[in-house]
Amino acid sequence: MTNQRGAIELAGLTKSYDGQTNVVQGVNLKIPNGAYCCFLGPSGCGKTTILRMIAGHEDPSDGEILIGGDNVVGLAPAERGTAMMFQSYALFPHLSVRDNIAFALRVRGQGKAERYRVADAMIEKVRLTELRDRLPGQLSGGQQQRVALARAAVTEPRVLLLDEPLSALDEQLRIQMRSELRRMQRELGVTFVHVTHSQLEAIALADMVVVMEKGRIKQAGPARDVYAAPRDRYVAEFLGGQNVFSGRVGAVEGDVIRLDSAELKSVIVPLGAAHVAAGDRIDVAVRRDDINLHRPGAPLAAGASSLASRVMGVEYQGNFVKVMLDAVAGDEFVVYVPERAFFEDPLSVGDVVMAAWAAERSRLLA
Amino acid sequence: MRLNKSVVSWLYILPLVLVLVPFFVAPMLVVLVASVFNTDGFGGLIPTFTLDNYIGVLTSGLTFKLYFETIRFTALVWVFTLILGFLVAYFLVFHVRNQLLAIGLFLLCTVPFWTSNIIRMISWIPLLGKEGLINSALLKLGLIHEPLTFLLYSSFAVVVAYVHQLTIFMVVPIFNSMARIDKRVVEAAVDAGASRLDVMRLIVIPLSKSGVALGSIFVVAIVMGDFFVTKVMSGGGSASVVGAFYEDIGVLQYPTAAASAVILTAMLMLSVALILRTVDIRREITQ
Numbered sequence: 001m002t003n004q005r006g007a008i009e010l011a012g013l014t015k016s017y018d019g020q021t022n023v024v025q026g027v028n029l030k031i032p033n034g035a036y037c038c039f040l041g042p043s044g045c046g047k048t049t050i051l052r053m054i055a056g057h058e059d060p061s062d063g064e065i066l067i068g069g070d071n072v073v074g075l076a077p078a079e080r081g082t083a084m085m086f087q088s089y090a091l092f093p094h095l096s097v098r099d100n101i102a103f104a105l106r107v108r109g110q111g112k113a114e115r116y117r118v119a120d121a122m123i124e125k126v127r128l129t130e131l132r133d134r135l136p137g138q139l140s141g142g143q144q145q146r147v148a149l150a151r152a153a154v155t156e157p158r159v160l161l162l163d164e165p166l167s168a169l170d171e172q173l174r175i176q177m178r179s180e181l182r183r184m185q186r187e188l189g190v191t192f193v194h195v196t197h198s199q200l201e202a203i204a205l206a207d208m209v210v211v212m213e214k215g216r217i218k219q220a221g222p223a224r225d226v227y228a229a230p231r232d233r234y235v236a237e238f239l240g241g242q243n244v245f246s247g248r249v250g251a252v253e254g255d256v257i258r259l260d261s262a263e264l265k266s267v268i269v270p271l272g273a274a275h276v277a278a279g280d281r282i283d284v285a286v287r288r289d290d291i292n293l294h295r296p297g298a299p300l301a302a303g304a305s306s307l308a309s310r311v312m313g314v315e316y317q318g319n320f321v322k323v324m325l326d327a328v329a330g331d332e333f334v335v336y337v338p339e340r341a342f343f344e345d346p347l348s349v350g351d352v353v354m355a356a357w358a359a360e361r362s363r364l365l366a
Numbered sequence: 367m368r369l370n371k372s373v374v375s376w377l378y379i380l381p382l383v384l385v386l387v388p389f390f391v392a393p394m395l396v397v398l399v400a401s402v403f404n405t406d407g408f409g410g411l412i413p414t415f416t417l418d419n420y421i422g423v424l425t426s427g428l429t430f431k432l433y434f435e436t437i438r439f440t441a442l443v444w445v446f447t448l449i450l451g452f453l454v455a456y457f458l459v460f461h462v463r464n465q466l467l468a469i470g471l472f473l474l475c476t477v478p479f480w481t482s483n484i485i486r487m488i489s490w491i492p493l494l495g496k497e498g499l500i501n502s503a504l505l506k507l508g509l510i511h512e513p514l515t516f517l518l519y520s521s522f523a524v525v526v527a528y529v530h531q532l533t534i535f536m537v538v539p540i541f542n543s544m545a546r547i548d549k550r551v552v553e554a555a556v557d558a559g560a561s562r563l564d565v566m567r568l569i570v571i572p573l574s575k576s577g578v579a580l581g582s583i584f585v586v587a588i589v590m591g592d593f594f595v596t597k598v599m600s601g602g603g604s605a606s607v608v609g610a611f612y613e614d615i616g617v618l619q620y621p622t623a624a625a626s627a628v629i630l631t632a633m634l635m636l637s638v639a640l641i642l643r644t645v646d647i648r649r650e651i652t653q
């Protein structure tokens with residue numbers, strides 16, 4: 001059981017501030033010990049509230065929070081074995097890097113020599129030894145972030161909670177610090193729960209991505225599952241990389257669906273385990289990098305789905321080219337063409353193309 | 367037209383110079399000059415250079431008694447205004463969740479200041495007097511059999527009146543520096559396992575230091591530079607440094623009064639300098 005000390009279980013977790021509207025609505029989730037879990041969602045979706053409830057800075061209105069099998073609701077933050085890293089870090093502005101990191105040990109009654117020994121080891125881990133006597137105001141954003149991480153980790157918590165830890169950094173530093181976070185998580189071997197609104201951050205870091213909307217979990221699972229196999233339109237659109245369009249079922253033929261509209265007549269969608277009937281409205285997703293573009297008249301592979309369209313815009317991205325099409329009315333339709341392939345026969349705005357993909361690559365969304 | 371850079375900087379500080387020179391520098395110079403003059407004994411000044419006035423003031427045992435008395439009042443008033451001011455500011459910043467309510471309560475603190483100092487001071491007399499409210503209430507309740515005499519015309523009354531007048535000068539700067547403490551910093555301390563006392567001791571007090579310093583400067587400067595409250599509330603029983611040279615002026619001893627004033631100013635500047643050593647006010651204000 002000792003290796004389960006950092007496992008988190010949320011059961012029916014609910015939070016309401018005014019007694020009427022729930023910010024978090026009956027969330028159930030299991031996070032395995034030692035996992036890197038990212039809560040992903042737009043602002044106001046309740047992800048930070050969940051984090052703060054796990055940390056003990058908010059009390060749930062209903063439901064249970066179990067850490068390592070024990071219900072921690074009602075316990076003080078320090079009694080839970082959790083530590084939180086705050087958005088924009090909330091470092092103690094009047095204390096040196098060393099005293100910031102040693103703070104938790106100080107209030108736990110450790111002597112100066114002992115707490116500095118432990119803090120110095122942690123400072124070494126985050127590579128701040130030269131800066132340990134500086135005040136937070138004299139550090140760069142990335143250095144402050146490392147102080148905040150070290151301050152949270154110094155008590156050897158079983159769960160580390162990170163509230164938008166990278167949002168205060170600029171793009172370059174964000175990517176650098178992202179790998180640093182992952183490295184620290186591997187080194188410390190504790191459960192990380194990380195709240196973010198950036199899907200890039202979530203899928204780059206997490207073993208487990210939890211997508212949230214309006215206080216509910218929309219989908220939870222390994223990053224690749226959530227990205228490649230989104231359950232519904234919301235998740236697909238939030239994670240990006242997918243074209244989502246709606247259509248009416250024309251006919252179900254064995255294990256495939258034919259759509260019933262002029263523009264979508266040559267789109268075939270695998271049925272999977274879903275139950276649909278002719279006339280139902282469905283959402284379909286196709287990954288943007290699964291689509292090929294052909295000039296009109298070029299032969300298509302047998303059984304491929306295709307859409308005739310016009311190029312609306314072309315954006316060079318370096319390793320690929322983003323081509324925007326007007327394939328479906330009302331929905332964005334984008335194709336990622338590999339850079340080399342694109343420049344063998346460059347398209348320009350206004351060109352007519354066929355967007356085609358293997359039928360089994362499209363997904364029926366819930 | 368392009369102005370020379372240094373001309374531009376002088377233009378920027380011109381308004382301040384126009385206020386400070388006639389109302390601060392010039393009077394100071396007059397006092398300084400008068401302090402080394404002789405007097406003819408009838409209010410006339412004889413231009414000389416003599417240090418006799420200073421020697422007279424500094425060798426008088428009375429001076430030290432007066433300073434002792436004044437510093438004692440200053441210290442007492444400082445302690446009580448600090449405790450009250452800190453608690454009021456702490457309550458407003460950390461315990462009143464509603465910002466609008468906090469500002470409302472803050473304004474409420476200033477209501478007594480809508481009347482003049484003198485009226486506020488005098489209004490203590492019917493409260494603290496021998497037949498005042500407190501004494502008659504205590505007598506009626508049978509808690510005492512004779513009126514408490516220490517309530518009015520005593521050191522106690524002086525301190526009460528000063529604390530009443532000056533607590534707001536502590537509340538405002540401390541409130542200001544506390545309001546700038548990031549609430550997440552406090553939360554981070556709690557997250558690290560800090561108790562209420564730890565948060566107060568390790569976070570709130572160190573981060574309110576500049577407000578405490580500013581408030582202390584106000585309180586110390588006002589109490590040391592005042593004589594009226596001491597005079598009225600002690601019923602003439604306590605003297606003060608300023609009170610003494612006010613009396614010198616009454617008997618036309620201008621040079622002695624000027625010398626005392628210069629010494630007091632120097633003492634005050636020394637206290638302010640000491641207070642400022644503990645915090646970097648400049649950084650605090652420009653942040």
